[in-house]
Amino acid sequence: MRAEELKGHLDAMLLAALEGGPQHGYAVIEALRQSTGGRLDLPTGTIYPALRRLEQAGLITGSWSVVAGRRRREYRLTPAGDRALSGGRADWQDFSAMVTAALEGRPCPSPA
Amino acid sequence: MPEPRLISSYLAVLAAQLPASIVEELADGLTETHRSYLRQGLAPDLAARSAVAEFGEPQVIVAGFARVNPARRAARRLLGIGPAVGACWIAVLLTSRSWAVPLPARVLAGATLAAVIALLATSALGRRYRLAARTGAAGFLGIIALDASLIASVALAGVPLTWVLAVAMAASAARIGYAARSLRPALAG
Numbered sequence: 057m058r059a060e061e062l063k064g065h066l067d068a069m070l071l072a073a074l075e076g077g078p079q080h081g082y083a084v085i086e087a088l089r090q091s092t093g094g095r096l097d098l099p100t101g102t103i104y105p106a107l108r109r110l111e112q113a114g115l116i117t118g119s120w121s122v123v124a125g126r127r128r129r130e131y132r133l134t135p136a137g138d139r140a141l142s143g144g145r146a147d148w149q150d151f152s153a154m155v156t157a158a159l160e161g162r163p164c165p166s167p168a
Numbered sequence: 169m170p171e172p173r174l175i176s177s178y179l180a181v182l183a184a185q186l187p188a189s190i191v192e193e194l195a196d197g198l199t200e201t202h203r204s205y206l207r208q209g210l211a212p213d214l215a216a217r218s219a220v221a222e223f224g225e226p227q228v229i230v231a232g233f234a235r236v237n238p239a240r241r242a243a244r245r246l247l248g249i250g251p252a253v254g255a256c257w258i259a260v261l262l263t264s265r266s267w268a269v270p271l272p273a274r275v276l277a278g279a280t281l282a283a284v285i286a287l288l289a290t291s292a293l294g295r296r297y298r299l300a301a302r303t304g305a306a307g308f309l310g311i312i313a314l315d316a317s318l319i320a321s322v323a324l325a326g327v328p329l330t331w332v333l334a335v336a337m338a339a340s341a342a343r344i345g346y347a348a349r350s351l352r353p354a355l356a357g
Contacts, residue, residue, distance in 0.1 A: 081196070099222070099224025101197075104193060104229070105229070106232070108190075108233065109236045112238065129192075
């Protein structure tokens with residue numbers, strides 16, 4: 057899956073990757089790869105600005121630690137991020153149902 | 169384990185354009201990516217090439233961080249609220265007869281304002297992280313100086329407090345606070 061196909065959904069995917077607990081950037085990317093069966097084809101480096109953007113929006117919070125002599129930044133969901141993830145999931149289910157209905161030529165189910 | 173030269177060079181390109189804290193985070197991720205390829209059995213050089221390729225073009229990463237540069241965002245906000253604050257002070261100037269600003273001071277204030285707008289616009293539109301941060305920081309200092317001068321000027325002139333003046337002073341005080349809060353992250357860049 058290419059970056060342009062992910063527009064609008066990457067934020068929710070990043071939040072979902074952090075739902076299980078704090079993760080550093082590389083672990084977030086690995087979690088996304090595993091959850092998408094390796095189909096996610098994003099330059100790894102582009103995830104880091106997205107994490108900073110989510111942090112500035114107050115959806116995640118970052119903190120530094122030292123691991124094997126290297127400084128490492130870990131991110132965790134904030135309560136606002138938790139709510140945004142729930143909203144993102146609901147939006148995706150509505151969007152997905154609408155597109156599926158249109159592509160398969162059947163009536164779109166009412167939003168939940 | 170020594171860092172392969174390819175990874176050092178890649179990080180050096182990023183370090184020339186991004187703050188140290190961001191480069192540290194990227195270096196950690198790149199090192200983890202490299203180690204992951206080594207664990208898969210790749211030779212060190214091939215693992216380094218694969219890690220760098222997976223990370224993507226440095227300019228794409230730099231552009232991504234430039235878009236989330238806090239100085240750039242603050243510069244945009246200050247440019248956005250500038251006309252409203254300016255209109256408040258013009259209203260004070262038009263309604264207050266006891267606030268006589270000498271011509272040289274008006275010229276100096278106008279020149280400073282033009283310079284501040286140019287600095288903030290450079291920061292707001294900048295695609296280079298450091299340039300956006302530095303021009304933003306200079307613009308924030310200029311805003312603080314301008315607003316502080318306006319408040320000091322009406323106080324020294326003994327301009328009677330009207331609701332128009334109160335609104336203008338409150339707007340300037342709020343803008344000073346926002347510009348001051350934006351300075352630290354901008355200076356860190």
